[in-house]
Amino acid sequence: MSAFEDDNQDGVFPMKIAGFLLLPAGWMIVASAIVLLPPGAARMAFICAGAAVEVLGMVLIFRAHLADSPGKAR
Amino acid sequence: VALCTACIFLIPLAIAGLALINTGLGRSRSAAHSMLAALCVVSVAAVVYAAWGFAVQGVAGGPAHLLHAGGKAWSWIGSGPILLRGVDLEASPDFLIALLQMFSVALAATIPLGSGAERWRLGPCCVSTAILAGFIYPLFAHWVWGGGWLSQLGANAGLGRGFLDAAGGSTVQAVGGVTALAIAWILGSRHGKYASEGMPAALPGHNIVLVLSGCLLAWVGWMGLNCAGTMLMYGASPAALAAIAANTTLPAAAAVLTSVIMTRARFGKPDASLSGNAWMGGLVASSAGCALVSAMAAIVIGAVAGAIVTVGIEWLDRLEVDDPGGSIAVHALGGLWGVLAVGVVGRTPAGVSGQWLAQLVGMATIIGVVLPLAYLLNWILNLIYPNRVALQGEREGMDLHELGAGAYPEAAEF
Numbered sequence: 082m083s084a085f086e087d088d089n090q091d092g093v094f095p096m097k098i099a100g101f102l103l104l105p106a107g108w109m110i111v112a113s114a115i116v117l118l119p120p121g122a123a124r125m126a127f128i129c130a131g132a133a134v135e136v137l138g139m140v141l142i143f144r145a146h147l148a149d150s151p152g153k154a155r
Numbered sequence: 156v157a158l159c160t161a162c163i164f165l166i167p168l169a170i171a172g173l174a175l176i177n178t179g180l181g182r183s184r185s186a187a188h189s190m191l192a193a194l195c196v197v198s199v200a201a202v203v204y205a206a207w208g209f210a211v212q213g214v215a216g217g218p219a220h221l222l223h224a225g226g227k228a229w230s231w232i233g234s235g236p237i238l239l240r241g242v243d244l245e246a247s248p249d250f251l252i253a254l255l256q257m258f259s260v261a262l263a264a265t266i267p268l269g270s271g272a273e274r275w276r277l278g279p280c281c282v283s284t285a286i287l288a289g290f291i292y293p294l295f296a297h298w299v300w301g302g303g304w305l306s307q308l309g310a311n312a313g314l315g316r317g318f319l320d321a322a323g324g325s326t327v328q329a330v331g332g333v334t335a336l337a338i339a340w341i342l343g344s345r346h347g348k349y350a351s352e353g354m355p356a357a358l359p360g361h362n363i364v365l366v367l368s369g370c371l372l373a374w375v376g377w378m379g380l381n382c383a384g385t386m387l388m389y390g391a392s393p394a395a396l397a398a399i400a401a402n403t404t405l406p407a408a409a410a411v412l413t414s415v416i417m418t419r420a421r422f423g424k425p426d427a428s429l430s431g432n433a434w435m436g437g438l439v440a441s442s443a444g445c446a447l448v449s450a451m452a453a454i455v456i457g458a459v460a461g462a463i464v465t466v467g468i469e470w471l472d473r474l475e476v477d478d479p480g481g482s483i484a485v486h487a488l489g490g491l492w493g494v495l496a497v498g499v500v501g502r503t504p505a506g507v508s509g510q511w512l513a514q515l516v517g518m519a520t521i522i523g524v525v526l527p528l529a530y531l532l533n534w535i536l537n538l539i540y541p542n543r544v545a546l547q548g549e550r551e552g553m554d555l556h557e558l559g560a561g562a563y564p565e566a567a568e569f
Contacts, residue, residue, distance in 0.1 A: 111520075139522065
């Protein structure tokens with residue numbers, strides 16, 4: 082049984098997927114800010130916002146793992 | 156060249172130290188499996204990196220694929236010949252870089268063994284190492300050391316001097332650490348580690364002497380790693396090596412003292428395994444900035460790393476991430492902190508600003524690209540070739556189940 086199949090209950094699976102999607106989404110914000118914005122406060126704010134999105138993604142993944150964990154030790 | 160080669164030859168001691176730490180922090184019934192797994196992943200990493208990974212990574216100024224965005228050319232992946240073709244084997248700088256990287260990727264591959272201890276089967280563990288050494292590590296190392304887009308942040312985007320990592324705090328330690336996190340998530344916890352209400356059970360390591368001996372061995376290896384990395388990647392002169400060795404030792408010393416004080420205050424007595432892990436955390440945090448910070452800053456970096464590792468191990472345990480070797484807190488958290496510290500307390504030439512932002516972009520790349528990539532590839536591997544040993548194998552121990560004999564046949568179970 083796969084790790085994701087184990088999780089497919091009580092919203093754990095969508096939460097984990099959402100968390101893992103937020104990680105590259107946050108990085109895309111960071112990369113876009115570097116390429117599209119000139120040096121200054123706006124670019125710094127977007128880079129920090131991208132990092133914050135990644136932190137949110139990590140929180141979701143840890144919460145999903147915590148909700149699922151005891152059943153994993155087969 | 157001779158001095159640099161001698162420093163590179165010390166790096167296997169860091170790998171040996173890490174293998175001993177992972178073994179000592181596990182239970183005796185999986186000790187032989189742990190050491191054999193270390194030998195196997197080092198072998199797989201060296202072969203795969205030499206055959207394929209070095210071509211993906213490349214060297215600064217070497218052939219690479221470029222992506223044009225915002226009116227600038229960004230190098231995103233190396234395009235050199237595979238099988239080390241075109242590299243002069245007679246001690247050329249490129250070959251020394253390939254040798255350093257071969258040892259570095261072996262060190263990075265040893266890190267996830269700590270988080271997957273006592274339940275990660277040998278075969279999948281070797282395939283996972285091939286993925287790390289053949290693609291994930293070289294890709295990120297190209298971005299940092301191969302003239303890639305992170306190193307171009309200074310010239311192309313005006314962010315400090317670009318992302319700085321003198322000796323592998325991000326490329327080796329943080330990449331290995333987040334891979335360890337992905338492995339721990341995919342494998343799940345050891346049987347009996349968490350009861351149904353989620354309270355963690357103590358499953359203490361079987362040999363703290365191995366752990367602390369490993370810490371001392373790793374210290375020597377880390378001096379070689381930091382000196383060789385700084386010379387080859389940032390052109391440090393031999394005169395700077397004494398300062399680099401000091402900036403390697405001071406963070407480890409500050410980290411272990413911080414952990415001893417914290418655990419003494421918390422539990423009434425110093426905790427040997429947490430203090431050993433804090434020592435390693437100090438070494439890890441030293442890597443990124445060993446040539447870029449003052450001695451006083453190195454002590455501060457180490458003290459913070461010691462606190463992060465001591466708290467981080469307990470924090471991860473409460474979040475039910477079963478990491479017997481402490482790899483995630485030591486290498487991921489310690490490595491990321493070391494990278495950020497370069498931007499916060501590192502020496503910056505006059506007129507250069509935004510270094511901390513360049514370091515933050517590098518950290519965001521590790522979390523936003525390397526971690527999901529490592530998880531996705533290992534998750535697919537787990538579908539094809541299950542990573543985790545069966546419950547019966549876990550109960551009888553990895554030594555008997557996978558190797559047919561225990562590490563200590565004449566001794567009772569520790």
